[in-house]
Amino acid sequence: ELTTTTHLIIEGEINNTDFETMKKMSSLKELDFGNANGTNNALPNYAFYNSKIEKIVLSNLLTYIGSNAFNSSNITELDLTRCSKLIKIDQDAFAYTNITKMDFSKCTELEEIKSGAFGHTLIDTLDFSKNNKFTKFEPLYGTFYECTAHVIIPGSITNILPDNLFKNFHGSVDLPEGITHIGNQAFLQAKLKKKIILPTTITYIGSNAFN
Numbered sequence: 001e002l003t004t005t006t007h008l009i010i011e012g013e014i015n016n017t018d019f020e021t022m023k024k025m026s027s028l029k030e031l032d033f034g035n036a037n038g039t040n041n042a043l044p045n046y047a048f049y050n051s052k053i054e055k056i057v058l059s060n061l062l063t064y065i066g067s068n069a070f071n072s073s074n075i076t077e078l079d080l081t082r083c084s085k086l087i088k089i090d091q092d093a094f095a096y097t098n099i100t101k102m103d104f105s106k107c108t109e110l111e112e113i114k115s116g117a118f119g120h121t122l123i124d125t126l127d128f129s130k131n132n133k134f135t136k137f138e139p140l141y142g143t144f145y146e147c148t149a150h151v152i153i154p155g156s157i158t159n160i161l162p163d164n165l166f167k168n169f170h171g172s173v174d175l176p177e178g179i180t181h182i183g184n185q186a187f188l189q190a191k192l193k194k195k196i197i198l199p200t201t202i203t204y205i206g207s208n209a210f211n
Helices: 016-024
Strands: 007-014 029-036 054-055 075-080 126-129 151-152 159-161 172-174 179-182
Touching: 007 016
Parallel strands: 007 029, 029 054, 054 075, 126 151, 151 172, 159 179
Antiparallel strands: none
């Protein structure tokens, strides 16, 4: 069945070995583990890296999406509607994917997204306006590098928009009132689809922020 199964529903406990097995299922196109529980409620690093699966329903117990979890995969549809406990998305998690729509509105516990998470993606809109616990974008390299989405930053991001956040960004962005600092190189080499309306609360713009 490793080479013939096209649809799979998983319930109960799953571990890293199970994810390795799924990688060998060459015909698998749709996966539902919405009622499954991974080790430490986490999706492992590289869990679906370069995977041929096209549709995935994520677990209702998921708290962490590992680095490169979906990087370079064929996924086009990712169901996050059960992910009310998701807290953190790690580096390059969705980079180089063909996903066009992602809905984070049910991810009410989301707090942190690390660098490169949405790099080189075709997502239409990334709306974080309902993620009121969100506090941290990692300022290492661009979280949205060469991403073409319309990004809505949540009102919970106050004071500082991190360094490098929209470096090499190719979309558009809504910034909330309350931000006072635009970090260094925040929009370095960005090719914006439309002009940014800066919050009236801005008091400082960092070095090469819009260079």
